[in-house]
Amino acid sequence: MIQKLSERLKWDEQGLILAIVQDAKTREVLMVAYMSQESLRRSMELGETVFWSRSRQSLWHKGETSGHTQRITEMRCDCDGDVLLVMVEPAGPACHTGERSCFYRTLCTEGGAGETSDL
Numbered sequence: 001m002i003q004k005l006s007e008r009l010k011w012d013e014q015g016l017i018l019a020i021v022q023d024a025k026t027r028e029v030l031m032v033a034y035m036s037q038e039s040l041r042r043s044m045e046l047g048e049t050v051f052w053s054r055s056r057q058s059l060w061h062k063g064e065t066s067g068h069t070q071r072i073t074e075m076r077c078d079c080d081g082d083v084l085l086v087m088v089e090p091a092g093p094a095c096h097t098g099e100r101s102c103f104y105r106t107l108c109t110e111g112g113a114g115e116t117s118d119l
Contacts (some may be wrong), residue, residue, distance in 0.1 A: 010082040016052055017084055020075060021034050021094065024087040026072040030094035031102040033060075035084060047072050096108030 011017055016034040023030055031051040035043065039059050043050045046061070049070040056095040063069030070088035077084055095102040 003060045004045050006040065008081055009077060009084075010080065011037070012082075014054075015083060016054075019049075019050060019051065019084040021070060021088055024089055028101055029103055030070075030088070030090060030100070035060075039082075043072060043086075044075075049088060062094075067094065068094070070094070100110065 009017055015036055017040075019033050019035045020114075021030045021033065022028065033051040034046065034054060039050040039052045042059065049061065049062040049072060051060045052058075057119075059061075061076075061107075065100060070086075071091070072086060072088055074087040076087075090100075091099050097104075100107045
């Protein structure tokens with residue numbers, strides 16, 4: 001099953017696919033990361049997110065050291081098959097800074113600029 005699914009997805013030149021991670025309950029976007037075919041397979045087997053770290057060039061099981069794992073409740077792909085949407089139940093913050101979501105900094109809001117001092 002995993003092999004057939006993997007064949008239907010569009011992997012980039014490095015063999016990666018973008019994965020948007022969203023809280024299954026609140027629908028908040030928690031983070032964006034990349035998956036390889038191996039990390040997708042491991043994620044589906046474990047039922048928790050496993051990504052490909054482009055900086056370390058290795059698999060990365062989210063929460064392996066921090067305990068802030070992400071239990072997968074559903075996975076979807078977009079209409080083009082080149083982006084994954086991973087719905088999760090998070091056990092703690094998603095961001096390495098300790099924030100719940102990696103998207104905690106506001107660049108602009110309706111009608112003007114937001115806080116950008118920490119960029």
